[in-house]
Every structure is written in structure tokens, then in C-alpha cells.
Amino acid sequence: MNYKERLISLFLCVAGIATSLQVSGQEKVKTELGGALRFNYNYSDWKPSNRKQGGQWGFDVFRINVNSTYKKLLLNAEYRFYSKSSGGGMLKHGWAGYKFDDHNQIQVGLTGLPFGLLPYTSNSYFFNINYYLGLEDDADMGIKYLYSTKKWDLALAFFKNADVTEFGSTSESTTSRYGYDVGGRNKETNQVNARVVYHFGNSIQQQVGLSGMYGGLYNIDTEEMGSHYAFAAHYEATYKRWNLKAQYSNFNKKPHNKEGVSNNMVAMAAYGALYNVASRGETYLASLSYTLPIKNALLQSIRFYNDFSMFDKHNKEFKDSYQNVTGCMLSMGPVYTYVDYALGKNHAWLGSEWNEAFAAGSPSSKWNARFNINMGYYF
Numbered sequence: 001m002n003y004k005e006r007l008i009s010l011f012l013c014v015a016g017i018a019t020s021l022q023v024s025g026q027e028k029v030k031t032e033l034g035g036a037l038r039f040n041y042n043y044s045d046w047k048p049s050n051r052k053q054g055g056q057w058g059f060d061v062f063r064i065n066v067n068s069t070y071k072k073l074l075l076n077a078e079y080r081f082y083s084k085s086s087g088g089g090m091l092k093h094g095w096a097g098y099k100f101d102d103h104n105q106i107q108v109g110l111t112g113l114p115f116g117l118l119p120y121t122s123n124s125y126f127f128n129i130n131y132y133l134g135l136e137d138d139a140d141m142g143i144k145y146l147y148s149t150k151k152w153d154l155a156l157a158f159f160k161n162a163d164v165t166e167f168g169s170t171s172e173s174t175t176s177r178y179g180y181d182v183g184g185r186n187k188e189t190n191q192v193n194a195r196v197v198y199h200f201g202n203s204i205q206q207q208v209g210l211s212g213m214y215g216g217l218y219n220i221d222t223e224e225m226g227s228h229y230a231f232a233a234h235y236e237a238t239y240k241r242w243n244l245k246a247q248y249s250n251f252n253k254k255p256h257n258k259e260g261v262s263n264n265m266v267a268m269a270a271y272g273a274l275y276n277v278a279s280r281g282e283t284y285l286a287s288l289s290y291t292l293p294i295k296n297a298l299l300q301s302i303r304f305y306n307d308f309s310m311f312d313k314h315n316k317e318f319k320d321s322y323q324n325v326t327g328c329m330l331s332m333g334p335v336y337t338y339v340d341y342a343l344g345k346n347h348a349w350l351g352s353e354w355n356e357a358f359a360a361g362s363p364s365s366k367w368n369a370r371f372n373i374n375m376g377y378y379f
Contacts, residue, residue, distance in 0.1 A: 030068065034067070036378040040375075042056060044369075059083060064078070072100070073098060074096065074105075074107075075095075076097070080178060087270070091110060091178075108144075110141055115136070115193060116232045116247055122287055126307075129310065132268075134268055141164065151199050154197075175269040177269060178270065181269055185257065186217045186267070191215025192213065194211070194212050203239065205238045209235075227254050245288075246286050250282045251282075268358075275356075277359055278358065286308050290304050303331075305325075305329070307325045309324075313361075321344075322347070338373070
């Protein structure tokens with residue numbers, strides 16, 4: 001099925017849901033459709049051909065968002081269309097829910113993991129290192145309960161598995177996914193998550209929180225169940241136009257691989273490809289931003305930021321990974337433009353080494369730079 005056929009099918013599906021729920025003489029279904037079209041320019045200093053051409057500019061993503069309510073029933077979904085080389089079409093998230101009242105809600109389906117600062121710790125187009133390790137902006141198949149007040153946020157969730165499109169018992173997890181999950185010969189299964197956040201402050205709005213998760217890793221070859229866990233402490237402060245985000249995360253993945261396959265790393269899948277990640281480590285994230293309002297008919301504001309993150313691998317033979325992004329976001333009505341200067345070391349997306357950058361890395365690895373402009377029209 002090509003992109004056009006998928007898009008038509010998606011609209012027909014939404015229309016069908018709205019029609020089936022709408023009852024004569026009763027409250028009507030409220031459905032909002034939105035989306036975005038984004039293009040991207042990048043200049044990567046580690047790619048000779050890219051440098052000689054002065055960078056490359058092309059299509060990034062086209063996405064459709066659906067947000068629907070019927071009485072206390074909720075529906076929220078987002079489908080993205082990337083190029084074939086980046087995984088093609090994929091469901092970012094899609095869940096149905098029930099809102100008991102202003103404080104309690106339940107979601108079922110492909111719903112976001114309650115872990116760390118939400119929706120993410122960064123300001124830039126590149127996110128932070130946690131995203132590339134599967135610890136940020138990820139969604140899995142399960143059920144999630146949310147409780148929220150002025151002071152407290154609580155989330156409890158059970159995820160049966162990561163998003164699955166191939167249901168065979170020996171099928172590897174698809175790489176056509178937005179959020180990173182364990183892939184290759186291991187599969188995430190039966191995972192529980194918990195997250196609690198406390199909000200406080202007057203002139204300085206602050207929040208502090210803790211997150212944790214534990215689940216199984218099923219190995220297709222050995223048919224044995226390994227395990228993985230992660231926990232995080234996170235903090236955010238907003239003072240006038242300033243915003244600070246900080247997070248510490250610790251994770252351990254313990255697969256039961258077949259003989260001859262190292263347990264010191266696992267394969268991670270997303271955007272149509274796999275790469276290896278060290279099984280154990282800690283991450284440190286810090287992001288600072290300042291939003292400058294602009295009195296202009298076209299340009300409303302500019303957000304300046306610097307996002308830093310590092311991956312400290314517990315295997316002492318492995319070399320740590322780093323990322324720093326300095327940039328700004330320009331808001332022009334429905335158009336948002338990210339202008340970023342990204343630096344990376346032992347980073348799969350910021351350097352010539354793809355497969356082992358987040359695993360063993362290289363002692364001779366150097367800092368690589370990518371100048372990036374991402375422009376999107378959101379509707």
C-alpha cells in the first residue's frame with residue numbers, strides 16, 4: 001500500500017469511527033484533525049560528499065493527528081509518513097481512553113511510556129541521548145492510568161509489548177517505528193511503569209519527579225526470558241522566560257542470548273534500521289532555554305537553547321557517548337523552524353560509525369558536527 005492509499009485509508013477510518021459513535025438526538029462526536037509537513041536541511045562534517053555538495057535539503061515527514069471525544073470517551077492517534085529509507089509509514093501513537101473526571105483517566109493501546117520529563121527533556125530537533133536509547137518519547141502497547149492535580153501527577157502502566165506489526169512467534173520486532181525499542185533477536189514484553197511528579201513554586205514554577213520501569217526481554221533463539229529495568233530522577237524549573245530541565249537515568253538490560261552472542265549489548269530498532277546499545281549505563285541530561293518574544297507580524301518568538309547529554313557506559317572497555325545541541329526555534333504562526341548546531345561523539349546519528357557508536361564506541365572517535373535546519377508547517 002503506497003502513501004496515498006494509506007492516507008485515504010486513515011481518513012476513512014477516522015470518518016467511520018466518528019459516524020459509528022454519533023447517535024441521533026445525543027451528544028455528537030467532536031473530532032479534530034491536524035498534522036504537519038516538514039522539510040530538513042543538513043550539513044554533516046563527517047560526510048565528504050555532503051560537504052562537497054554544501055549539504056542536502058529534502059523531505060522530512062508528513063503526519064496526521066486525530067483527537068476525538070465522545071462524552072467521556074477519548075481517541076488520540078498520530079500516523080507519520082517518512083521516506084522508505086527511514087522506515088516509511090508508522091503509527092507514532094494511537095490509543096482509546098476514558099476520562100472518569102478532571103483528575104482520573106485511563107488509556108488503552110499504543111500509548112506513551114510514563115518515564116522521565118514529559119513530553120521530552122530537550123528543546124531541539126535532535127532530542128537528547130535518552131531518545132536514542134529508548135528512554136524518551138516512546139510508546140508501547142498497553143494500558144495506562146493517569147492521576148493529575150495541581151500539585152501531583154501519577155502514572156501507572158502495564159505494557160504487554162512494544163508496538164507489533166508482525167505477530168509470528170519467531171518474527172523480530174519491526175524497525176518501522178518512531179520510538180526506539182529493543183529489536184533483533186530480543187523482544188520487550190510484560191513491562192510495568194510508574195511515574196510520580198510533585199509541582200511547587202510561585203515565581204519559579206518547579207517540578208521534581210521519579211520514574212521507574214521493569215519488564216521482560218524474550219529471546220527468539222533461546223526461548224528464554226531475560227529482563228530489563230530503568231529508573232530516573234528529574235527536575236524542571238521555569239522562571240519568566242527561562243526554562244531548565246535536568247535528568248539522571250540508570251538502566252540495565254539482561255538478555256538471555258544464545259551462546260556466542262554477547263550480553264553486553266542489545267540491538268535497538270527504529271526508523272528502518274538497527275544499531276547496538278550498551279546493556280548497562282547511566283545518562284545525564286541538562287537543557288537550558290530562553291524565549292524571546294518578537295513584536296513582528298510574521299515572527300512571534302525565538303527560543304534559544306542548549307541541550308547537553310551523555311551516556312556513561314558501565315562496561316569499562318566501552319567508550320562513552322556525548323551530544324550537545326546549541327540552537328534556536330523560530331515561531332511564525334503555524335510555521336516552526338529549528339536551527340541547530342549539533343555535536344556528537346560516539347553517536348550513531350552524529351558520526352560515521354553507526355552500528356557500534358552507542359555500544360563499544362571507538363577510542364579514536366572524534367567530535368562530529370551537523371548543522372541542521374528543520375522547517376515545518378503545523379495545521
